[in-house]
Amino acid sequence: MSLAHQPSIWDLADEPALTPFAGTRHHLNRGAWVDHLPGWVSGSDAVLEVLLGDIGWRADRRQMYEREVAVPRLLRWYGGDEVLPHPLLGRARAALNAHYGPELGEPFVSAGMCLYRDGRDSVAWHGDRIGRGRSVDTMVAIVSFGSPRPLMLRPVGGGESIRFPLGHGDLVVMGGSCQRTWEHCIPKTARAVGPRVSVQFRPRGVA
Numbered sequence: 275m276s277l278a279h280q281p282s283i284w285d286l287a288d289e290p291a292l293t294p295f296a297g298t299r300h301h302l303n304r305g306a307w308v309d310h311l312p313g314w315v316s317g318s319d320a321v322l323e324v325l326l327g328d329i330g331w332r333a334d335r336r337q338m339y340e341r342e343v344a345v346p347r348l349l350r351w352y353g354g355d356e357v358l359p360h361p362l363l364g365r366a367r368a369a370l371n372a373h374y375g376p377e378l379g380e381p382f383v384s385a386g387m388c389l390y391r392d393g394r395d396s397v398a399w400h401g402d403r404i405g406r407g408r409s410v411d412t413m414v415a416i417v418s419f420g421s422p423r424p425l426m427l428r429p430v431g432g433g434e435s436i437r438f439p440l441g442h443g444d445l446v447v448m449g450g451s452c453q454r455t456w457e458h459c460i461p462k463t464a465r466a467v468g469p470r471v472s473v474q475f476r477p478r479g480v481a
């Protein structure tokens with residue numbers, strides 16, 4: 275290998291890396307909690323660049339009453355046996371499993387991804403209740419890349435909402451009864467924002 279190909283200390287500083295778990299657990303009511311760890315991934319630019327590339331993003335359509343409408347974000351879903359598009363993401367899942375495994379009692383397996391192209395893209399209020407999240411406590415771990423967008427949470431049936439700003443490389447984990455007793459959303463914004471990709475790690479059977 276020639277010297278010219280050896281990474282300098284500055285290049286290495288930009289390599290994506292995981293920082294130690296040092297987040298804050300926010301206990302919501304009804305047995306729900308949220309762990310928030312800003313800047314969990316450092317040097318996230320290289321990950322974002324890959325995620326914004328051609329990784330098979332698809333535009334979904336959904337029936338809304340009598341109309342079929344475009345889902346306002348692009349989607350890509352990775353099952354547990356598909357290699358994730360950047361090695362940092364595989365390391366992130368392994369680190370999440372090492373850290374949360376004892377509490378969760380099972381591994382995070384799938385990686386669902388959303389691409390919010392600009393402020394018009396969003397996800398409406400919902401809980402992740404298509405699978406087991408409807409009936410049992412579970413966890414959904416989200417790593418955010420790109421433009422900051424807030425994740426909002428509110429109790430099911432009404433109540434004051436809570437806002438977690440999610441920036442480049444931030445981790446948020448929704449746990450306990452959060453998917454059943456609370457709802458979350460990423461609101462649209464009129465502000466000029468660039469693209470954001472969220473990577474959601476979930477256990478098998480949670481969607």
Ligand SMILES: O=C(O)CCC(=O)C(=O)O
Nearest residue numbers: 388397402416425460472
């Ligand atoms: O983009 C996010 O951080 C949230 C996405 C989400 O709630 C979902 O896909 O279920």
Ligand SMILES: [Fe+2]
Nearest residue numbers: 400401402458
């Ligand atoms: Fe969700």
